[in-house]
Amino acid sequence: MTFERVLAALVFAACIALLVRLAVGARLRARGDAELRRALRAARGMAMSIRHRREAARAADAAIKRARERGEWDGNVYKPKSFRKPPRDKMH
Numbered sequence: 001m002t003f004e005r006v007l008a009a010l011v012f013a014a015c016i017a018l019l020v021r022l023a024v025g026a027r028l029r030a031r032g033d034a035e036l037r038r039a040l041r042a043a044r045g046m047a048m049s050i051r052h053r054r055e056a057a058r059a060a061d062a063a064i065k066r067a068r069e070r071g072e073w074d075g076n077v078y079k080p081k082s083f084r085k086p087p088r089d090k091m092h
Contacts, residue, residue: 021029071080 021032024032067078067080070082071078073079
């Protein structure tokens with residue numbers, strides 16, 4: 001199928017859905033609108049959850065990479081370079 005046919009089918013389906021929405025009563029329309037809002041909110045929440053997981057994974061990977069580059073391992077003990085004491089000043 002071509003892009004134009006898919007787009008035309010989507011527009012046609014949207015028009016039919018809006019026509020059916022106008023044909024039903026006010027109570028059923030309100031109920032359908034509430035269900036649609038609920039479904040859209042759930043979809044948005046799922047998308048945000050996926051996005052946050054990806055960002056958390058990236059942040060964790062970056063932290064692990066920084067930790068590997070900024071220290072030394074002695075067996076299973078990690079010693080960051082920032083924990084090293086500065087050399088003592090012999091002048092005083």
